Amino acid sequence: MSNVEAEPAALKCGAVAGDAGAGQGAAVEVLSAREVPLGGPRALLVRRTLPQRARTLIGAWCFADHYGPVDASGTGMDVPPHPHTGLQTVSWLFSGEIEHRDSLGTHALVRPGEMNLMTGGHGIAHSEVSTARTTVLHGVQLWVALPEEHRHTARDFQHHVPATVRRDGAEIKVFLGSLVGSTSPVRTFTPLLGAEIVLGPGATLTLPVDPAFEHGLLVDSGDVRLSGTALRPTDLGYLPRGTDTLTVANDSGTPARTVLLGGPPFEEEIVMWWNFIGRSHEDIVRAREDWQADSGRFGTVEGYPGGRLPAPALPNAVITPRRNPRHP
Ligand code: MN
Numbered sequence: 001m002s003n004v005e006a007e008p009a010a011l012k013c014g015a016v017a018g019d020a021g022a023g024q025g026a027a028v029e030v031l032s033a034r035e036v037p038l039g040g041p042r043a044l045l046v047r048r049t050l051p052q053r054a055r056t057l058i059g060a061w062c063f064a065d066h067y068g069p070v071d072a073s074g075t076g077m078d079v080p081p082h083p084h085t086g087l088q089t090v091s092w093l094f095s096g097e098i099e100h101r102d103s104l105g106t107h108a109l110v111r112p113g114e115m116n117l118m119t120g121g122h123g124i125a126h127s128e129v130s131t132a133r134t135t136v137l138h139g140v141q142l143w144v145a146l147p148e149e150h151r152h153t154a155r156d157f158q159h160h161v162p163a164t165v166r167r168d169g170a171e172i173k174v175f176l177g178s179l180v181g182s183t184s185p186v187r188t189f190t191p192l193l194g195a196e197i198v199l200g201p202g203a204t205l206t207l208p209v210d211p212a213f214e215h216g217l218l219v220d221s222g223d224v225r226l227s228g229t230a231l232r233p234t235d236l237g238y239l240p241r242g243t244d245t246l247t248v249a250n251d252s253g254t255p256a257r258t259v260l261l262g263g264p265p266f267e268e269e270i271v272m273w274w275n276f277i278g279r280s281h282e283d284i285v286r287a288r289e290d291w292q293a294d295s296g297r298f299g300t301v302e303g304y305p306g307g308r309l310p311a312p313a314l315p316n317a318v319i320t321p322r323r324n325p326r327h328p
Contacts, residue, residue: 002038002079002082002128002274002275002309026239026240026242026243027229028226028227028228028229028231028237028238028239029054029055029237029238029239030229030231030235030236030237030238031049031050031052031054031055031216031235031236031237031238032049032234032235033047033048033049033066033234033235033236034047034048034052035047035048036048036065038067038077038079044067044070044076044077044137045067045070046065046066046067046141047065047066047067047234048063048064048065048066049064049066049216049218049234049235049236050062050063050064050216050236051063051272055238057145057265057266058214058215058216058238058261058262058263059190059191059192059193059213059214059261059262059263059264059265059266060144060145060146060147060188060189060190060192060263060266061142061143061144061145061192061194061216061261061263062087062143062144062145062266062270062272062277063087063141063142063143063272064140064141064142064143064216064218064236064261065140065141065142066139066140066218066220066234067137067138067139067140067141068094068095068096068136068137068138068139069094069095069136069137069138070136070137070138071135071136072096072130072134072135072136072137073134073135076096076129076130076134076137077098077128077129077130077137078128078129078130079127079128079129079309080127080304080306080307080308080309081101081103081125081126081127081301081304081307081308081309082125082126082127082275082308082309083120083123083124083125083275083276083287083290083291083297083298083311084118084120084123084124084125084126084275084276085120085121085122085123085124085151085275085276085277085278085287085298086120086121086145086146086151086152086270086276086277086278086283087120087143087144087145087146087277088117088118088119088120088143088144088146088188088189089117089118089120089141089142089143089144090115090116090117090141090142090143090144090175090176090194091110091115091116091118091128091139091141092115092139092140092141092142092175092194092196092259093110093111093112093113093114093137093138093139094112094138094139094220094257095112095136095137095138095139096112096130096131096134096135096136096137096138096139097109097110097111097130097131097133097134098110098128098129098130098131098134098137099128099129099130099131100116100118100126100127100128101126101127101301101302101303101304102118102124102125102126102127102155102157102299102301103124103125103126103155103298103299103300103301104124104155104156104157104299105302106118106126106157107303108157108159109131110128112139113161113162113173113196114159114160114161115159115160115161115162115175115176115184115186115194116157116158116159117157117158117159117160117176117186118155118156118157119146119153119154119155119156119157119158120146120155121146121150121151121152121153121154121155121156122151122152122153122154122155122297123155123287123290123297123298123299124155124298124299125298125299125300125301125308126301127301127304129304138220140218140220140259142194142261143277144188144189144190144192145266145268145270145272145277146189146277147189147190147266147268148268148279150189151277151278151279153189155299158186158187160175160184160185160186162174162175162182162184162195163182165180165181165182167180167205168203168204168205168206169199169200169202169203169204169205170197170198170199170200170203170205170248171197171198172195172196172197172198173195173196174193174194174195175194175195175196176188176192176193176194176195177191177192177193177194177195177262177263178193179193179195179207179209179260180207190263190264190266191210191212191213191263191264192261192262192263193209193210193213193215193260193261193262193263194259194260194261194262195259195260196257196258196259196260197248197257197258197259197260198255198256198257198258199222199224199248199249199250199255199256199258200250200255201250201252201253201254201255202250202251202253203249203250203256204247204248204249204250205247205248205249206245206246206247207245207246207247207248207260208244208245209243209244209245209246209262210244210262211241211242211243211244212241212264213241213262213263213264214238214239214240214241214262214263214264214265215238215239215243215246215260215261215262216236216237216238216239216260216261216262217231217236217237217246217248217258217259217260217261218235218236218258218259218260218261219231219232219233219234219235219236219237219256219257219258220233220234220256220257220258220259221233221254221255221256221257222250222251222252222254222255222256222257222258223250223251223252223256224248224249224250224251224256224258225247225248225249225251226239226246226247226248227239227243227246227247228247230251241264241265246260248260271283271284273288273314273315274288274311274312276288284314285314288311288314291311292310292311294308
């Protein structure tokens with residue numbers, strides 16, 4: 001997916017040095033979503049929880065869009081070829097089907113329960129279109145910031161279908177990292193956790209987690225409590241590092257669907273604008289120029305019936321660095 005906000009804010013993000021983590025019993029911070037139209041006359045509305053003023057990253061997770069369930073029998077999703085650099089995209093669907101084409105020559109279908117991880121590295125381009133047989137579109141689009149030593153890595157695409165682990169009335173699919181004895185074989189450039197957790201009615205799940213990780217629980221449906229704190233659908237509950245056990249409870253009489261994200265705090269400052277992540281304003285300007293000039297950096301997407309997505313105009317203001325807030 002493309003970040004097609006008409007005037008995307010330039011963000012300088014980074015973990016705060018000396019954020020000690022609040023340890024066991026830390027309060028869950030509730031991050032609310034804001035609605036963002038994904039462009040076009042019949043824009044798909046997405047709910048964005050990362051980045052936001054209160055928090056820019058959870059581990060290397062730097063972007064979280066949650067969309068649907070939405071009637072996609074008409075237009076659905078149609079994002080023309082657009083570039084990425086310095087990041088990986090993770091597509092995870094609950095319902096529907098998206099046709100992915102990229103400048104590696106990949107032509108893949110994104111389906112529920114199947115993760116597609118695309119590495120932008122130095123540069124990639126891709127298009128995403130919901131298929132004609134899709135009636136309901138529902139899922140998440142997540143981005144991972146690449147660390148300095150790998151941010152210019154070669155473009156790549158990986159597909160993984162995780163097994164379902166059943167525990168304490170929950171069904172868990174680990175698409176990145178390790179949880180409840182299930183480990184994803186997909187390579188990441190920093191330690192990461194990504195898992196879909198569906199809790200049965202009234203279920204309470206106790207999860208041993210890495211205390212070096214901070215975590216975020218995105219709620220899709222249900223009355224969910226994360227380590228005692230109530231979350232509403234579309235909320236992202238955040239817990240700092242220093243916690244070795246999470247509890248996730250479903251107070252509703254119907255199943256609750258959540259997505260758990262985690263990783264050690266990302267220590268580098270990053271600059272994020274449109275679909276690019278860099279380390280400086282100049283990195284962003286260069287990436288935008290390379291895309292606009294079709295320089296070859298991002299390659300060519302074959303098979304999309306239409307033109308490329310032009311980059312929006314750069315902001316004319318100086319980018320103000322933004323950091324994660326310090327935790328007590
Ligand atoms: Mn994209």
